Amino acid sequence: MEEIKTDVLILGSGGAGLFxxxxxxxxNPGLDVILATKGLIGKCGCSRMVQGGMNVVLNSxxxxxxxxxxxxxxxxxxxxxxxxxxxxxxxxxxxHELEVKVGCFFDRAENGEIHQKAxxxxxxxxxxxxxxxxxxxxxxxxxxxxxxxxxxxKVLEETRGLDLLTTAEGDRVVxxxxxxxxxxxxxxxxxxxxxxxxxGASSMYKISAPSVDKTGDGMAMCFRAGAEFCDxxxxxxxxxxxxxGQSRLSGSVLxxxxxxxxxxxxxxxxxRFMERYDPERMERSTxxxxxxxxxxxxxxxxxxESGGVYLVMGHLGSEFxxxxxxxxxxxVRDVGKELSKEPVEISPTSHFMMGGVKIDRDCQASLKGxxxxxxxxxxxxxxxxxxxxxxxxxxxxxxxxxxxAAALAEQELLRPFRQEQVEEIKQRWLKFFKPTxxxxxxxxxxxxKNLMWEKVGVVRxxxxxxxxxxxxxxxxxxxxxxxxxxRTLRRxxxxxxxxxxxxxxxxVARMVANSALLRKESRGSHxxxxxxxxxxxxxxxxxxxxxxxxxxxxxxxxxISTRFSMEEIRKLNVQY
Amino acid sequence: MSxxxxxxxxxxxxxxxxVEPRFDVYTIPVIKNMAILDVVFHVQxxxxxxxxxxxxxxxxxxxxCAMYINGKPRLACRTQVSSLGTSEVTIMPLPNLPxxxxxxxxxxxxxxxWKKIKPYYVGKPELKDPVVIRPDSDEREFIDQMLDCxxxxxxxxxxxxxxxxxxxxxxxxxxxxxxxxADKRDSIRVERLKAVGRSYGVWRxxxxxxxxxxxxxxxxxxxxxxxxxxxxxMQKFGVFK
Numbered sequence: 001m002e003e004i005k006t007d008v009l010i011l012g013s014g015g016a017g018l019f020x021x022x023x024x025x026x027x028n029p030g031l032d033v034i035l036a037t038k039g040l041i042g043k044c045g046c047s048r049m050v051q052g053g054m055n056v057v058l059n060s061x062x063x064x065x066x067x068x069x070x071x072x073x074x075x076x077x078x079x080x081x082x083x084x085x086x087x088x089x090x091x092x093x094x095x096h097e098l099e100v101k102v103g104c105f106f107d108r109a110e111n112g113e114i115h116q117k118a119x120x121x122x123x124x125x126x127x128x129x130x131x132x133x134x135x136x137x138x139x140x141x142x143x144x145x146x147x148x149x150x151x152x153x154k155v156l157e158e159t160r161g162l163d164l165l166t167t168a169e170g171d172r173v174v175x176x177x178x179x180x181x182x183x184x185x186x187x188x189x190x191x192x193x194x195x196x197x198x199x200g201a202s203s204m205y206k207i208s209a210p211s212v213d214k215t216g217d218g219m220a221m222c223f224r225a226g227a228e229f230c231d232x233x234x235x236x237x238x239x240x241x242x243x244x245g246q247s248r249l250s251g252s253v254l255x256x257x258x259x260x261x262x263x264x265x266x267x268x269x270x271x272r273f274m275e276r277y278d279p280e281r282m283e284r285s286t287x288x289x290x291x292x293x294x295x296x297x298x299x300x301x302x303x304x305e306s307g308g309v310y311l312v313m314g315h316l317g318s319e320f321x322x323x324x325x326x327x328x329x330x331x332v333r334d335v336g337k338e339l340s341k342e343p344v345e346i347s348p349t350s351h352f353m354m355g356g357v358k359i360d361r362d363c364q365a366s367l368k369g370x371x372x373x374x375x376x377x378x379x380x381x382x383x384x385x386x387x388x389x390x391x392x393x394x395x396x397x398x399x400x401x402x403x404x405a406a407a408l409a410e411q412e413l414l415r416p417f418r419q420e421q422v423e424e425i426k427q428r429w430l431k432f433f434k435p436t437x438x439x440x441x442x443x444x445x446x447x448x449k450n451l452m453w454e455k456v457g458v459v460r461x462x463x464x465x466x467x468x469x470x471x472x473x474x475x476x477x478x479x480x481x482x483x484x485x486x487r488t489l490r491r492x493x494x495x496x497x498x499x500x501x502x503x504x505x506x507x508v509a510r511m512v513a514n515s516a517l518l519r520k521e522s523r524g525s526h527x528x529x530x531x532x533x534x535x536x537x538x539x540x541x542x543x544x545x546x547x548x549x550x551x552x553x554x555x556x557x558x559x560i561s562t563r564f565s566m567e568e569i570r571k572l573n574v575q576y
Numbered sequence: 577m578s579x580x581x582x583x584x585x586x587x588x589x590x591x592x593x594x595v596e597p598r599f600d601v602y603t604i605p606v607i608k609n610m611a612i613l614d615v616v617f618h619v620q621x622x623x624x625x626x627x628x629x630x631x632x633x634x635x636x637x638x639x640x641c642a643m644y645i646n647g648k649p650r651l652a653c654r655t656q657v658s659s660l661g662t663s664e665v666t667i668m669p670l671p672n673l674p675x676x677x678x679x680x681x682x683x684x685x686x687x688x689x690w691k692k693i694k695p696y697y698v699g700k701p702e703l704k705d706p707v708v709i710r711p712d713s714d715e716r717e718f719i720d721q722m723l724d725c726x727x728x729x730x731x732x733x734x735x736x737x738x739x740x741x742x743x744x745x746x747x748x749x750x751x752x753x754x755x756x757x758a759d760k761r762d763s764i765r766v767e768r769l770k771a772v773g774r775s776y777g778v779w780r781x782x783x784x785x786x787x788x789x790x791x792x793x794x795x796x797x798x799x800x801x802x803x804x805x806x807x808x809x810m811q812k813f814g815v816f817k
Contacts, residue, residue, distance in 0.1 A: 039630070039632045039638075039640060040630075040632075040638075040640060040683060043632055043633075043638040043639060043640050043727075044632045044638065044640070045632075046633075048632075048633060048637055048638050049633050049635065049637050049638070096705070096706070099706040100699055100703060100704065100705065100706060101699060102697065103696070103697020103699065103756075103759075103761075103762070105716075105719075105720065105723070105759075106706075107711075108708075108709055108710065108711050109711075110710065110711065110712075111708075111710065112708035112709050112710040112711075112713075113706075113708060114706055130723075133637060133724070135637065136637055136724060136726060137723055137724075140723075140725070140726075140727070141696075141697065144695040144696040144697070145696050145697075147690075147691050147695060147696060148694075148696040150691075182676055211632045211633045211634065211638065212631055212632060212633075212634055213631075213632050244608070244609040245607055245608035245609050246607045246608065246614075247607060247608065247609040247610055247611060247614050248611065248613055248614055248617065248634045248653070249609055249611060249634065249635060249653070250609075252634070252635045330636075331635060331636070334609070334611070334654060334656060335609045336609070442621045442622065484625075485625045485626065486625070486626045489590075489626055491590075491592065491676075491677060492628040492676055492677045492678075492680055493626070493628075494620055494625070494627070494628060494629075495620075495625040495626070
């Protein structure tokens, strides 16, 4: 088994992973970096898929305090306020760096300054963008900058993380075991610091938005290593996922700028149903409320024939829609519809995890040597994320993760890894090649997606959550009996990959379902049909970590309200 | 075979095991809005789990799933089965690249050439802030429409000059070079122009527009290459600085 020693190991090549790599290098070009990515560099994960854009305060009439208040209001006030404030105050620096140093060129307004468009749930039009497919440019340019620094940043493509390596005491991460999926060979990377930035696991739902490779691997690895998590019940459903039957196009997001520009939603009866749910903000309400409204309409039998509602753009004029949203128009054309002319069927789609690994402002997780950035982390968005704060989190915290890792790598010694732990990890993931018969992983994978959608979905209740937890535990056991059909083929084996994905999905899904059962109230994207919002008792975060082999230990603590007090929040009496 | 089914001939090849490639034929039920990506996923998930192909975003943004579909390089995710107008589809790996296994190609030669043109922006040191450029000015020429490249390699697979000249940089890398050479914010434009102004660079392009015909983003690399050629000449005469 190949062994590599390095200063910093980065898992993931989205906005967080790429920016972290640049910042490690730019802080200290003498440090060695390994950047391992599950797909091709800059092509896998979801930063690449960012459509709408990034929220940032650039205009003197706007302020970081306003952006902060929008972010915690949108988040149901349970955000870690220090992290939310870090996001809004770092975002202008990140956009500046993207333009001036990385070489992005965001769309310009008539006066030649960077254009900022309207998104939902915000008090100011502050979303910078490149037409309606912003991620392509942000990620392509960051990737080019990594190529420029390839003397020290070694890129391992189609190489997924399997598990983190820890010291015997279990309080420090000292590297990871990876799998080169092209050869099927395992690699041990011994590192002073590991940055986990692989993204979330919302692909575990029947209708979902992320790329197919994003399966919560980083979160699952961190859980198995014993890191602390926070607010795992907070799973965002985006209100406008394209409905395309069984095709994999289904669930892909039609961007929020469409609603920002004046697009509206109607149900199967032609009613503009947001009037019933948020008459003030209508379709420009936050994602949690709009997604839930759409779901309620569908469940009440007022949906379309294929179980959706409609997004309407035609009234804005087809020329305007084609010009402002060329990517969305193209996408919808693939399913035979004209977005600029006719209503298009949409559904809530599982999209983003607000919960994740607990970090501080420097992206430091509860284990030493473990730095986490982007969707894998928690706290920034609270109970619901604003559109445009996702790529914002990736780049701002990616930069910070790189700075932290560089500083730690300069101070720390390379600590040895434990060979017996490597053997254990090897056995955990290679055992699926041994049996000649066993469980077919694909039906289990399909079942997870249905189970999560039906029992841990947009609207939740205790009984269904308990059923889901029990079934997830059962599926975990079944997945351990999975086998790879072609036992001698380790090279580019997609079945082996899917077995590992499935085990990671279940690992993360158990945290989501257990946390959802614990939060006995409705808030943000977590809506319980059996519990109302409870501002007296539930201005709290739910923490989790592994106990023993696979049990979950939980802890409920008051929110981190360093800037806007609990008394002030209670006065607002927010209800979901 | 009913009209609700299609026949997929899929290229199979394991360079480490097989003497030569073969085609396996699968009959697949057609679903609504079925893309070629759905076809290969159906085969891999439910018929032959050993099939290898690459896919990530599945909505035409990442450029991971370019394949040679019914004789043309296309993105599997954005090629609707119904658009092919036939009940038989032949799926092969993208041409001009080494094969890892089946439909998964090794894109390294493509990216090695991408790296040769110095694809990274190096801003002029005096530019401390984002530049003010009005959208109605001609400052950006047609850079911005050409920046939408997703490095899928369709153009590289379609280019007959790439097919016959191992060293030719190819349409995508040259298009990227144009977007930087024409970007007045960049400080190494002349250096980069010199890197592409060679026989295996811009002069190898014979204006066949194969790249433009297959680009899933409707870019026209040929046009970018023409702009580079023009600047190479200007630079020789000392007019481009």
